[in-house]
Amino acid sequence: MPDVKALLFDTFGTIVDWRGSLIADFTAWGEARGLTVDWAALVDAWRSAYRPSMDEVRSHPERGFLTLDELQRQSVEPLAARLGITGLSRDDFDHLTLGWHRLKPWPDSVPGLTRLKTKFVISPLSNGNVALMTNLAKYAGLPWDVILCAEIFQRYKPDPEVYLGAAKLLGLRPEQVMLVAAHNYDLIAARACGLKTCFVPRIAEYGPHQKEDFEATSDWDFVVADIEDLASRLGC
């Protein structure tokens, strides 16, 4: 890959463990308040609402763009009601929504990114909004060079504007940029835009509910064990 200059990383699932982090965070917060709640059920239902809520924005551009923070805040309250979770205030739901800003990286993420940063521009390419990605990077110690995400392009992945917009902002041709992701659908869209592709399996992402992305479903340019393995493969 002599010509690749920048590596873009899907973030939720690929770099950070959203499910384990949110369940642990909410459990500790709930215990301190004497709440008995099946937090795993809420987190799993919340994540299930994630893609449909973005697809709604993608299908109706005339309604304007809503950030992931806004979509998450909208979906959590009715989901909690449906699961019989009661006694939470508006401030509590705000707090839970900000839980997405406090996620822990997989163990290989920070050492791998730190090595890759020595040779490449590294950036997230996430559907998260700028504030979320910025706060998350500070919390998790992610050493990004720049933060590129859906909000900047007012489009959600897998719309091509996100992948092509990122290459353009970096002053690079699509083939000089590689997307690293744990989700095959994301890589399909990136490849269609001319980007290079790297699959990293995160088979624990959805816990017992993982149904796909156990392995690469196409001949991606790289298939690696984790981010440190990618660093080694790229000579970092």
Next chain:
Amino acid sequence: MPDVKALLFDTFGTIVDWRGSLIADFTAWGEARGLTVDWAALVDAWRSAYRPSMDEVRSHPERGFLTLDELQRQSVEPLAARLGITGLSRDDFDHLTLGWHRLKPWPDSVPGLTRLKTKFVISPLSNGNVALMTNLAKYAGLPWDVILCAEIFQRYKPDPEVYLGAAKLLGLRPEQVMLVAAHNYDLIAARACGLKTCFVPRIAEYGPHQKEDFEATSDWDFVVADIEDLASRLGC
């Protein structure tokens, strides 16, 4: 300033020494090629073309946005001709334009930013484009949390969309954001948008041609000696 969460920094002049860096870079490059050129004259003329070229974009939004890299590339070739500099190829002018990606920080910038980053979100708020700001940060070791700049908003400072857009992307109210700049005009515009303001004098920025900004011309929220002084004043 108990409520300020993010610090935005003008970059050219405030954080990096564009004039000294470009003259040194071009002099070394020219000597290696046996060129005898008054590089200081070119750099000074180039910088003089900077604001008018951006004002042209600001006055004619219907013509579309041009990045600072594009504006700098457009202006350097006729300026060189006017100064009697001959024998440079297109590639040479491309190389000179990329000189703006290789600027050195003032001595206090990196240690000051590193301290401020422990308590605040830190970002540039520059008229430079994303690729330029990203490459510059890597070259100069600027430890930004996120990169906000004119290109993201498709507007140049001092248009209010840049200051207000930065606060919005950070999920903050304008008064939760402070602009740090060596240029009073920038702070005037930031204050008009409701941002907090900090002046840092860089009286060597323009070398012998410095004509203004020797001192604060208004009662900015902070007036500091340098970025390390700001870190001390903010308890970092």
